[in-house]
Amino acid sequence: MTIGFILNGEDVAIRVDANIRLIDILRRDFSLMGAKAGCLCGRCGACSIIFNGEVVKSCLIPAFRVHGSEVITIEGFPQISQNNEYEDIITGFSQAGVETCGYCETGKILAVEMLLSKTPRPSRKEILLGFQGLKCRCTDPEALINAVSATADIRQRRLYGRFA
Ligand code: FES
Ligand code: FES
Secondary structure (H helix, E strand, O other): OEEEEEEOOEEEEEEOOOOOEHHHHHHHHOOOOOOOOOOOOOOOOOOEEEEOOEEEEHHHOEHHHHOOOEEEOOOOHHHHOOOHHHHHHHHHHHHHOOOOOOOOHHHHHHHHHHHHHHOOOOOHHHHHHHOOOOOOOOOOHHHHHHHHHHHHHHHHHHHHOOOO
8 A cells, every 4th residue: 555644744655565563664664763663562662753743652553544644753853843842851851860761762752742742831640641651660750750840841941931
């Protein structure tokens, strides 16, 4: 089948097997390696992408669902956000001392962005809920809450010159 979709802001079309998953299309056909092939069964979040405005696990999206969609990968996110949103997150994580690694970075960054795009000042509960689909045993949940809160503060200052 041929599918057409918007990938990181550009119209693309490609011929694929109907059963292939989006993560394979991204990695194999577009050489976008930011979505990692982790568990490949929806449990780890290493393959996270933004799909029609929501963070989803690309290993769970079959090709037929990709047709007509908008996909943003971690490679496209800094460009599409013109770096401001991306920089907010990197700075917030750094201030809170939260590490990322090749396995979890994509999921963490996209999860923060989705959380803050819906709730500028998320509560502790909302932050933990926003990360529940991501597996990282090396980050203390308190540190993660601090990182998201720091990012929210940075963003509010950038946008409004004050804390909201
Ligand atoms: S690789 Fe998709 S959730 Fe783990
Ligand atoms: S820091 Fe990457 S999995 Fe924990």
